[in-house]
Every structure is written in C-alpha cells, then in structure tokens.
Amino acid sequence: MSQSSNMALRGQKTISKEQLLALKQEMNAKALTKRRIRTGGRLVVNIVFAILILLPLLYAVSIAFMPSGELFTTELNLFPKNPTLQNFIDAFTTIPLFRFVLNSFIMAGSITIAQIITCSLAAFAFSFLEFKGRNVLFMIVLATMMVPGEATIVSNYLTVGNLGMLDTYPVLIVPYLTSAMGIFLFRQFYMSFPISLYESAKLDGCSNLRFIAKILIPLTKSAIGAMAVYTFINSWNMYMWPLLVTGSNNMRTVQIGISMLNSVDSQSITMMIAGVVMVIIPSIAIFIVGQKQLIRGMFSGAVKG
Numbered sequence: 128m129s130q131s132s133n134m135a136l137r138g139q140k141t142i143s144k145e146q147l148l149a150l151k152q153e154m155n156a157k158a159l160t161k162r163r164i165r166t167g168g169r170l171v172v173n174i175v176f177a178i179l180i181l182l183p184l185l186y187a188v189s190i191a192f193m194p195s196g197e198l199f200t201t202e203l204n205l206f207p208k209n210p211t212l213q214n215f216i217d218a219f220t221t222i223p224l225f226r227f228v229l230n231s232f233i234m235a236g237s238i239t240i241a242q243i244i245t246c247s248l249a250a251f252a253f254s255f256l257e258f259k260g261r262n263v264l265f266m267i268v269l270a271t272m273m274v275p276g277e278a279t280i281v282s283n284y285l286t287v288g289n290l291g292m293l294d295t296y297p298v299l300i301v302p303y304l305t306s307a308m309g310i311f312l313f314r315q316f317y318m319s320f321p322i323s324l325y326e327s328a329k330l331d332g333c334s335n336l337r338f339i340a341k342i343l344i345p346l347t348k349s350a351i352g353a354m355a356v357y358t359f360i361n362s363w364n365m366y367m368w369p370l371l372v373t374g375s376n377n378m379r380t381v382q383i384g385i386s387m388l389n390s391v392d393s394q395s396i397t398m399m400i401a402g403v404v405m406v407i408i409p410s411i412a413i414f415i416v417g418q419k420q421l422i423r424g425m426f427s428g429a430v431k432g
Contacts, residue, residue, distance in 0.1 A: 191215070193207035251335070269311060
C-alpha cells in the first residue's frame with residue numbers, strides 16, 4: 128500500500144472520531160434539554176398547585192388588612208385598596224388575645240417537652256429492655272390509638288373535676304403528658320440501632336438514663352424534632368378539651384379566643400380573620416423551621432441498617 132493511501136485512511140479515521148465526538152455532544156445536549164424541559168414543567172405544575180393550595184391563606188391575609196367597607200361590596204376585591212392595621216388592633220382590644228396566646232404557648236410547650244421525655248423513656252423500655260409481656264403491652268399501647276378522644280372526654284372531665292383541677296394549667300397539660308403515637312415513633316427509630324450498642328454501654332458501666340442522655344438523644348435528634356413539631360402543632364390547635372375545662376379568660380387558649388371574636392357583640396369578619404392570621408403564624412413558623420426534621424424523623428426509622 129502506498130504512502131498516499133495510508134494518509135487517506137488516517138484522515139478517514141480522524142474524521143470518524145471527530146464525527147463521533149460531535150454526535151455524542153449533540154446527544155448530551157438533547158438529553159440535557161429534555162431534562163431541563165421536564166424539570167421546568169414539574170416546577171410550573173408545582174407552582175400552580177402551590178398557588179391553588181395557598182390561595183385561601185393569601186386571601187385571608189388580604190382580608191386581614193382590608194377595611195370592612197371594602198369587603199362587603201359587590202366588587203371582588205382580592206387586595207385591599209386602603210390597607211389598615213386597625214383590624215389587628217381591634218382583635219387585641221376586643222379580647223385579651225395576648226393572654227390567650229401565652230396560655231397556648233405554655234400548654235403546647237409543656238405538652239411537647241413532656242411527651243418527648245415520656246415517649247422516649249417508654250420507647251427505650253420497649254426497644255432495649257427484656258421483660259415479660261413486652262410485646263403484649265406494646266400492642267395495648269398501640270390499641271389506644273384506635274380509641275377516639277371523644278370517647279374518653281367525659282370520663283376525663285369527671286376525673287379532673289373530682290380532683291379540683293378545672294380552670295388551671297395542669298388540667299390542660301396532664302391528660303396529654305404522653306402519646307401512643309410518640310412511643311411508636313421513638314420505638315421504630317430505636318429499633319434501627321443494634322442491641323450490641325446497648326450491651327456495650329452496659330458492660331462499660333453505663334446506666335440506662337445515662338445511655339439515653341449520652342447516646343440515644345444525640346443519635347435521635349431527627350426523631351425528637353419530628354415529635355416536637357407534630358406535638359406542638361396538635362397542642363396549639365386543640366379546641367374541645369380547653370373549651371370544656373376552662374371557664375375564665377385567664378385560662379382560655381387562643382383557639383377559643385378566636386371564636387369569641389365572632390360573638391354577637393363584636394362580630395366583624397375582617398377583625399376575626401385578622402385574629403386567625405395572627406394565630407396561625409406560630410404554627411406555620413414551627414412547621415417551616417422543623418419540616419426537614421419532621422420528614423426525616425418520620426422516615427428515618429423505616430429502614431434498618
């Protein structure tokens with residue numbers, strides 16, 4: 128084969144490699160474009176659904192800054208033409224809203240701390256300690272989750288009434304010092320830890336309480352965060368029990384106070400919505416701050432290993 132023929136073949140091979148590289152780059156560009164289109168489409172769909180879901184909340188915020196004259200008109204006013212803070216001022220002056228918010232914080236905070244302590248201790252016993260009837264007792268605890276609160280509210284009321292606890296902070300907190308849901312959550316998380324971890328700690332002379340404080344709690348921050356968010360929001364939104372066991376403004380919680388804004392003497396839709404907006408701010412703030420911990424804690428104990 129002549130030298131010119133060899134050079135021609137090398138040129139064809141070079142051109143083929145360049146074409147292959149260009150084709151590969153073109154395919155990567157098309158794949159990237161398709162991926163960006165899919166991501167953009169999903170983002171648009173999520174934004175649309177987020178707006179639809181948040182629309183009532185956004186409209187409530189708009190009403191809270193809207194004078195009553197702008198709400199009760201034939202026109203559809205989505206945004207206040209003359210924004211005002213008078214509705215928020217009226218909500219604080221009509222009822223002792225600050226006192227109600229303080230009571231709710233005390234109740235929700237105490238219940239949250241108490242449930243984290245009691246549920247973690249109970250879950251530790253069900254996960255690491257060996258005793259007779261452990262599984263049966265745990266099933267009984269889980270069975271209480273199927274009993275609606277309305278079925279026990281009368282008996283609980285009679286009990287706290289006989290104990291003289293009505294219209295006090297203990298009556299709002301004591302019935303909710305523990306939770307079957309919390310015990311289940313912590314136990315599922317603890318079951319993902321090897322039992323050898325506990326046995327090694329015992330061999331080193333570590334007590335049960337020290338094992339919980341020094342080893343389990345640092346390893347279960349996500350579960351504690353999830354439990355804290357879940358419990359605080361549920362406690363903050365409680366209505367029936369505080370309404371039943373409290374009778375004075377000094378002990379009423381914020382959910383009852385909001386309903387008082389809709390009374391005959393102080394009926395104002397814009398003022399009531401302003402109160403509702405102020406009440407839901409703590410719940411939304413707690414959820415936004417702890418949503419990652421909530422999701423991580425709910426799923427972290429689902430898979431062992």
